[in-house]
Amino acid sequence: MTVDFEECIKDSPRFRANIDEVETDVVEIEAKLDKLVKLCSGMIEAGRAYISANKLFINGIRDLSHHSVLIFQLFVSFQECLEKCGESLQEIVNYHMILFDQTQRSVKQQLHNFVKEDVRKFKETKKQFDKVREDMEIAQVKNAQAPRNKPHEVEEASSTLITTRKCFRHLALDYVLQINVLQAKKKFEILDSMLSFMQAQYSLFQQGFNILDEVDPYMKKLAAELDQLVIDSAVEKREMEHKHATIQQRDFAYDDSKVEFNVDAPNGVVMEGYLFKRASNAFKTWNRRWFSIQNSQLVYQKRLKDALTVVVEDLRLCSVKPCEDIERRFCFEVVSPTKSCMLQAESEKLRQAWIQAVQASIASAYREISDNYYIEVTSPSTSSIDSASEPRERIVKGESILQRVQSLPGNEICCDCGQADPRWASINLGNLLCIECSSIHRSLGVHCSKVRSLTLDTWEPELMKLMCELGNTVINQIYEGACEEQGLKKPGPNSSRSVYVLHWYVYLLCVCPLLHLPCFIAEREDSDESSGEVDIEQEASDPEDGRELDPKTLLHKASRARNLSVMAEALAHGADVNSVSEEDESKSPLIQAVAGGSLIACEFLLQNGADVNQRDVRGRAPLHHATCLGHTGQVCLFLKRGASQMEVDEDGQDPLSIAVQAANADIVTLLRLARMNEEMREADGPFGQPGQYPSSSPTELQYRKCIQEFICLSIDEC
16 A cells, blocks of 8 residues: 555645554554564474474484394394484484574564564654644644734744644655555565575475485385384294293203203304302302303303403313312312312213313314314425325425525535536435436435435425525535545536545545545545546545534534524534533533524434434423423424423423423424324224324324424424
């Protein structure tokens, strides 16, 4: 509704009626807008409370989704659906926040400003308009009442009327303008506010629809799995009811005859149940605890949430036996190297079951270590433990050993005659030979040279490592150094066999006086002089090699220092490989090598005839010393070379008892496996003859694999 400006000048009744209608309309619209703003404020507050509650609800969904895998293990998509729903609801809540922010700006703030600013100005102008109109009406009355006989009053009244009428008309025009502007602004302000609110609502529901439409596949997937869950739950319910009915028919008196143990249980728990444990305090109180055998340990706990208390750290180190000499019944004792634990079962059958479970776990631990150290051992000549029926892992053969050994300096030619590409080796000397020289070495006897093919034979890692530690250059410097001083001519690839044999024995005569064979040398000299193929000048040679130490002392010190080249030189100068050191408790070079910690040094001495069972003044053999020092690889090597573990030292201890006291589970396992293997050989040999145990039996193969793998690990550590 607009007011005519012309009517405003006239101040007609129509103008006054229009003014009254406009004023009434403004008052009504003000009241309605105030109410709408208050309702909008309430809606916004309630919306924000809804958002806060919705956020808490969404966080609850997320917490549930994090544990859904534990709750619904068979329905993995449940967690995915919950997470997707939580994300979708969070996005919808975000759009709700946007809606309420826009409502705050478009409805509440915009309409509030319209009421408080535009309507307020209208009211202020209305007050001025009413006052001026009242003044004009008073001036009109005074002008009409002015007496004719009083010109000055007439003039004053007329002047006042003109002034007030002029002021009224100006103010009326401004008032009408403000009214018309307010009427026009009222239309688009309210419309703009409502349109903004509706657009915000539209965006909310449009975005919500899009979000939920994306969740629809997940909800359908969850619905399908829900149907399957209902079916499975019904089946499970019937099974549980059947099981319940079956168990309900039993006699609920405790029946311990059905107690069983399983060393191959999927969860690793061999056996579990309640036992009474005697405390180690002065009062020797008995406490009931939940015991279990798992991971080769005996453990217990009082409550489920309590940490496991380890009674026996490694079952391989313990033994178990029944106890009949105490007041309580059904007791048995688990003994480890450091302590013993007295336990009591509830019946004799349970006691036997626990004892058998511990024993079975000990045996299982032996099998497990054997399986973990799976390896085949194959040796045609020097190893007492050989097999050719299983896959090879660490044993090397053929071109690999040839390439590795020939890569050493001087190994590209024969050590003796210089022929290229040698493919034979002397494993106790550590040099490479051609096929002709290898046949001559064989004729010398294994006490001088042990020959093996680099391509036809299979090599243990310890032998391959030994060959890589020496080589032609090192060996020739030792064995041919004095020959050059004596003017002896080294044979070549085309020299005859007799020339080579004479050469080899001569430099043994010059360099190694304790190894020479005079009669055989004399025969060879006669035959070679008659042939005229060789001219040897016999010169006196000093048996000493110029070193400050004698060969025996040198061998002992070099063995302890793990210096293979000096050990070879000491042997070349006549040192006895089984000599003893009176100053050091009659220890042999092999025991010195054990103290030095070198498996390869031990292998070198064994290949050169060292006695694996030679004992010192305290009655300790190399196996005793290796066990005391915890050298697992050396223990394996000595067992492989036939070391006896039944001998006791001056303290009455054998290697097994030493290992048990040291709580060395690996060595205890190896020694017990070796002892079991020997016992089975003696018991199961045909016609009662020991040593005839079939080499292809599972126990024998298991024992070999375990020993060879420990040797390989020790070589790798070196």
